[in-house]
Amino acid sequence: MMDRAGEALILADLTDEQRAAVSHGEGPLIVVAGPGSGKTRVITRRVAWLIATGAAPPWQILAITFTNKAAEEMRRRIDDLVGAGTGVLVSTFHSFCARTLRRYGPPGRTESFAIYDEDDQRACVKRVVEELRLDEKVFRPADLLAKISQAKNRMLSAEDYASGALGFRDDTIARVFGKYEEALARFNALDFDDLLLSMVRLLETRQDVRDALRSRYRYILVDEYQDTNLPQARIANLLAGENGNICVVGDPDQSIYRFRGAEILNILDFERAHPAAREVRLERNYRSTKRILAAAQRLIEHNIARRAKTLYTENDEGDPIRVVRCLSDDEEARWVARAVEESIERGTPPGEIAIFYRVAALSRKFEEELRRRAVRHQVVGAVPFFQRKEVKDVLAWLRVLANPADEQQVRRLAALTEGLGPATLRRVEELAAERGLALLEAMRAVGERGDVRPQERRAVERVVQLLDALAERAREGVGPMLRAIIEETGIERALRSSENPQERARAENVRALVDAGYEFDERRARGGAQGDAGGAGDFREFLDHVALLSPADQAEDEFATVKLMTLHAAKGLEFDDVFIVGADAGFLPLEREGEAPDVEEERRLLYVGLTRARRRVTLTTARVRRTYGQDRSCAPSPFLAEIPREAIEQRGAGGDDLDGAYEPLPSFDVPFARGAESFAPARRNGRAERRPPDFAPAVVRAAAARPSDLVPGDRVEHAVFGKGQVVDITGTGIGTRVKVEFDAVGIKTLVLQYANLQRI
DNA sequence: CCATTCGATGTTTTT
């Protein structure tokens, strides 16, 4: 424990506001922290201060974050201040709940419950939909799941939903909801939302648990409070108790997870829920230049549902924000990649450069372009490793072992097993129904069905035998178990010998999973984890760990690589040089079919993006963007007009200007200057219409024009089809199609754009 | 039972 000097040290280099928050005594505290205002610093210092002053021993402090990554980072910073392994619990809501529920048993489940991720959930909904004989086209499992999750976030039960249902569709959703809940209970499973809801129920119904937890965790700190949903806020408040020691930190302007149930009122109305709360506002920004901050501030002031907050900074004026209007998305990618290169040449460390986009699908072109230029880069949160099919296939074996009631996973095993198809499975299910057995038990008894052929019976037995063999090896650790799985099932071998390079990459994932298992064992052997040493608990813990890992957690912050990520993933990070691409109407705010965009939320999203930057921001737009292989013309995002002009330097890439909304400025890079003037841009409020090929913009025509001096009779070569002769050419611009009679494969019609024909 | 092919269909954001 620290002395007075240590205490002074904790407060030494803080501003008055920061100090007020850090050294707040008992009772509720809300810290409204603007971007770059030293929020994490305040939390970690406060933890240190509580310990140093003896207000609470470390193990009575609970700090809650949203992502594992944030938790890790916070733990690290707390360790730096107070020493490692002091026992401060830093956890995400979900893993804190999972852990507590495992200890006390969630209502209606046993402690060995499975945690269902989105894939599992969808599969489960799908089964319900089939069971109810609904048309999957009309009732798409993913849509239904979204509705169900939404309801759960609002703490509505299936019955609640049913009683509020309007019309047939709602009624049906309510029925699916109910069946889905039944299925989860039967499988002894909880989905992500249930982890929170069960926790609420546990705290509300079990006074002993509530008291135990309250005396255990006397100080609660919640980061990113603006992103809490109803159950999360309820949990935090139940843990804290009335007038308890709850400290919430956040920024309503950075609330960007409404689609997932985040309730911005939790933070806006915190004081109403806690009349005794003290509020501290952190408005000084230490991160960005004056210009960036001014731009962000002016932008966000267009929101109506917010509480005024005025940020300021003592930092430099800085460079203007670049706004670049490109002729096409291809060119945007080229331009950005070049600008990234240039930034690196100017001395920016690659790891200090980031590219943000609204939708993940946009990443591809930038990736390709960076790869072409050999710029090291990394897509953050691209494909969540532990959610890849091959990884989940392997994990399914462990999951069945951990929770044999999980029929969903048992089915998965069946699907993985050669010779065990739907027909055989149905027979096993019938057997289960007849005898009142669990699916897995029925598989053991498969011999009692006369109508299962020996070949199929053997397949079923293989599954059971492997599970038994794995159970035997459970004490050896997760690594050996995983290894046994891939060896016995031959999954890695099968993938590795595939023709398809993508498949072979999957083999690497399987291998990496086994490695992760061994690493887990090692970490555990070193005494890192708590709980029973070795044995069956091990792989359960491994599964929990894996289930609650998010894509963002996979990011390794390598100093040497440029980062690409969605605007959502950018929250909480900072970079010297930020590129926000795809700043087009329709994309930002993102418009979805049949739904009005949530403009304020989208504006906050851009606000988050802008305020990640320390030194430079570049926003890019494209006149023509390709989606579904179709060209659509786009207007710039309306948000661009909300940024003060004096903070902007506007450029057109391709000898073009910004549609008159801004002063025309000299071009930066002019790959396709000519021909641009012949094209009058459609600037219909984003929702660009599909245009016939002849109206294809000049840029694209220029791009496609290169080989189009082809005439019938020319000899050409194609990468796949080999050599051939051009028979006919139809269409113009991007829609140009070439009919080629190939020597080897006969006549094919190719889209000139993609065919990549070489004249010979 | 399985592999291949064809057609339709689709694009947020994530614990």
Added chain:
DNA sequence: CATCGAATGG
């Protein structure tokens, strides 16, 4: 264009 699911043929 890419991916997925269903249909189809072996």
